[in-house]
Amino acid sequence: MSGAGAARPSVTRLKLTGFRNYASLDLSLDARPVALSGPNGAGKTNLVEAVSLLGPGRGVRAAGGEAVLRRTPQGPDRLWAVHAEAMTRAGSVTLAAGSDPADAARRRTRIDGAAATQSALARIFPMLWLTPREDRLWAGPRADRLRFFDRLVLSGAPDHAAQASAYDKAMRERQRLLDRMADGARPDPDWLTALEAEMAARAIALAAARLDALARLQAEIDARPSARFPTAELALDGIVEARLAGGASAREAEDWFAETLKSARGRDSAAGRALTGPHRSDLAARHREKDQPAADGSTGEQKALVLALALAQAGAIRSQRGAAPVLILDEACAHLDSGRREGLAEAILTLEAQAWLTGVDAALFAPFAEAAQHLRIEAGAVAERS
Ligand SMILES: Nc1ncnc2c1ncn2[C@@H]1O[C@H](COP(=O)(O)OP(=O)(O)OP(=O)(O)O)[C@@H](O)[C@H]1O
Numbered sequence: 001m002s003g004a005g006a007a008r009p010s011v012t013r014l015k016l017t018g019f020r021n022y023a024s025l026d027l028s029l030d031a032r033p034v035a036l037s038g039p040n041g042a043g044k045t046n047l048v049e050a051v052s053l054l055g056p057g058r059g060v061r062a063a064g065g066e067a068v069l070r071r072t073p074q075g076p077d078r079l080w081a082v083h084a085e086a087m088t089r090a091g092s093v094t095l096a097a098g099s100d101p102a103d104a105a106r107r108r109t110r111i112d113g114a115a116a117t118q119s120a121l122a123r124i125f126p127m128l129w130l131t132p133r134e135d136r137l138w139a140g141p142r143a144d145r146l147r148f149f150d151r152l153v154l155s156g157a158p159d160h161a162a163q164a165s166a167y168d169k170a171m172r173e174r175q176r177l178l179d180r181m182a183d184g185a186r187p188d189p190d191w192l193t194a195l196e197a198e199m200a201a202r203a204i205a206l207a208a209a210r211l212d213a214l215a216r217l218q219a220e221i222d223a224r225p226s227a228r229f230p231t232a233e234l235a236l237d238g239i240v241e242a243r244l245a246g247g248a249s250a251r252e253a254e255d256w257f258a259e260t261l262k263s264a265r266g267r268d269s270a271a272g273r274a275l276t277g278p279h280r281s282d283l284a285a286r287h288r289e290k291d292q293p294a295a296d297g298s299t300g301e302q303k304a305l306v307l308a309l310a311l312a313q314a315g316a317i318r319s320q321r322g323a324a325p326v327l328i329l330d331e332a333c334a335h336l337d338s339g340r341r342e343g344l345a346e347a348i349l350t351l352e353a354q355a356w357l358t359g360v361d362a363a364l365f366a367p368f369a370e371a372a373q374h375l376r377i378e379a380g381a382v383a384e385r386s
């Protein structure tokens with residue numbers, strides 16, 4: 001089916017139990033895109049959220065385990081589960097996400113029945129998603145943009161999440177010591193130095209992965225100019241990224257950042273947080289054709305630019321690995337005019353990606369015609385499919 005050789009990552013069967021407004025669901029699918037339509041409150045976003053929980057991270061809603069437990073008038077269900085048969089880089093596997101029976105707030109993820117790490121999931125079942133939250137990406141808070149970009153990086157660099165959480169852990173630990181310093185205690189300087197060395201090592205890995213992803217992404221954007229989507233010019237704004245991009249070796253940049261952290265102890269202690277580092281980086285984007293910052297575009301132009309980035313990242317992964325990741329596009333067509341909606345369908349079909357798209361009206365997905373599976377969702381069930 002795939003012209004690119006590798007099997008197309010896709011969900012071929014999806015079973016839900018006690019998940020949000022789904023008491024149960026058992027859905028057989030093929031590798032084509034899945035277009036979900038239906039009225040507000042039907043369960044479209046819930047369904048794509050369930051799919052997103054099969055990949056690394058906390059899903060499209062970043063919700064804890066308890067929030068997804070199905071609420072009923074008799075009280076919430078006790079357990080939830082998402083089971084899938086999926087085509088992945090490791091061949092056909094079963095993926096499962098569900099509550100830990102010992103602690104409903106915790107999520108367990110399994111590949112073929114064995115506990116799966118985030119890195120393993122990212123490696124075998126890469127996934128990219130956009131939600132209505134990203135409609136405000138360019139004009140919104142820096143932290144949201146960085147989180148979005150890090151998700152793009154993760155889709156091509158499976159260890160990125162592990163590096164980020166190790167960095168955060170060392171940063172939190174260092175801050176605990178610095179907070180005590182603010183209270184007059186004298187923290188062990190060797191312990192602080194060790195934590196800063198750990199932060200520096202992880203910071204270099206994070207920044208290098210971001211720069212690498214950015215270069216691939218920009219190359220993909222430049223290689224495939226689209227008549228329907230704006231062209232993004234991307235840049236990373238971060239002190240460690242700038243150091244590496246400026247020609248420092250990884251070792252030099254690591255030593256420099258460890259030194260920077262050391263000299264910032266007093267300031268970070270007073271501020272109650274680390275004021276510099278890769279957790280403070282930002283993604284800058286310009287709309288090339290209009291020669292203006294992305295944030296100055298119209299609502300639809302801004303959305304088109306975010307979509308263009310996600311599609312380009314999917315293209316970069318396809319060039320690199322032979323198959324595009326699963327794409328989740330909640331409210332895919334919101335703010336897009338008919339030309340852009342056609343362009344979106346064309347781009348997804350060219351990528352040969354199993355994209356999960358939601359929208360209130362089936363007509364939004366007409367450009368896919370028979371190249372997608374069309375499902376109408378009503379009240380937590382599939383009411384119709386074609
Ligand atoms: N834990 C839960 N248990 C039961 N129902 C829930 C739970 N969480 C959310 N819901 C309900 O599920 C319904 C469907 O939500 P969902 O966000 O999937 O709708 P949607 O089809 O995407 O609608 P829209 O077009 O408005 O985006 C909502 O009515 C919501 O209140």
Ligand SMILES: [Mg+2]
Pocket residue numbers: 044045046330358
């Ligand atoms: Mg929705």
